[in-house]
Amino acid sequence: MRIGTWNMQGRWSPAHAALIAAADCEVWLLTEVHRDLDLGAPPMRSEAMKGTKARAWAAVWSRLPMAEVPAPHPAAAAARAGDLLFVSCVLPWRGARDTWPGGGANTAGRTREALDALRPLLLEAPGRTVWGGDWNHALHEREHTGSIEGRTAIMALLAEAAMTAPTQHAPHALPEILSIDHIAVPAAWRHRPAERIVAIGDDGRRLSDHDAYAVDVTVPEPAPAG
Numbered sequence: 001m002r003i004g005t006w007n008m009q010g011r012w013s014p015a016h017a018a019l020i021a022a023a024d025c026e027v028w029l030l031t032e033v034h035r036d037l038d039l040g041a042p043p044m045r046s047e048a049m050k051g052t053k054a055r056a057w058a059a060v061w062s063r064l065p066m067a068e069v070p071a072p073h074p075a076a077a078a079a080r081a082g083d084l085l086f087v088s089c090v091l092p093w094r095g096a097r098d099t100w101p102g103g104g105a106n107t108a109g110r111t112r113e114a115l116d117a118l119r120p121l122l123l124e125a126p127g128r129t130v131w132g133g134d135w136n137h138a139l140h141e142r143e144h145t146g147s148i149e150g151r152t153a154i155m156a157l158l159a160e161a162a163m164t165a166p167t168q169h170a171p172h173a174l175p176e177i178l179s180i181d182h183i184a185v186p187a188a189w190r191h192r193p194a195e196r197i198v199a200i201g202d203d204g205r206r207l208s209d210h211d212a213y214a215v216d217v218t219v220p221e222p223a224p225a226g
Helices: 014-023 107-122 148-160
Strands: 002-007 027-034 055-062 067-069 076-081 084-090 129-134 181-186 195-197 212-218
Touching: 002 014, 002 129, 002 181, 014 212, 027 084, 027 129, 055 084, 076 107, 084 107, 107 129, 107 148, 181 212
Parallel strands: 002 027, 055 076, 084 129
Antiparallel strands: 002 212, 027 055, 067 076, 076 084, 129 181, 195 212
C-alpha cells in the first residue's frame, strides 16, 4: 500500500490534481483541504478551519471503500477501510492562538491537549492504524515551527501506540530542516524510506509551501479472530 500526506494550503487546481495522480497513492492523509478537491470520490473531512468555509483542517481519501469515523478533535478526520483505521490531522504551531480550535496556554499545551483528544482513537486498533498529516513539528534536530515539549509528547504517543514515522528524517521544503508533515504506521509493518514529492508545478511555481510525502508499506494480514 502506498500512503501519502500533503498540506495543500487550501489550494486546488489541475496542477494539484496532477501531482496527486502522479504520486499514485492508495490513501491520502491531507491537510488544509480546499472544498473543491475532487479525486473521483469524496474524502472524509474534518471541520472547516476558523475564518473560512473554503478549507477543512484535514481529510482522508482512499481508493478503497471507506466508512467515516467520528473524529475526536476539530482539526482531525478519520475513516476505516476494512479493518484499517486512517487518521489525518493538523497539530498546533507557534502563533496559532485564536486560529486554533482547542485549548492550551502555549504551543506545547495546545499540542498536548490535541494529542490527549486523539489518543483514544489512535490506541483503538493496535497494529491496524495509520496516522499522519501536518504535525507542525520536526521529530529530530532543529525545531522550526512547533516546540520541543510538543515533539516529546508526539514521540511518547507514537511509542505508546507502537508506531513509527518513516517521514521523521525526510527533508523539509526549506533547506536545513526536517519535515513537519508525517506519516506514522505500526512499527511491525515493513516500509520503504519516505519519498519526498516536491510540490512544484510544470510552470515552476510552488503548489504549496509544503512538499508532499509518500510511504510504501506492506500491510500484514490481520490476526485470526480468537
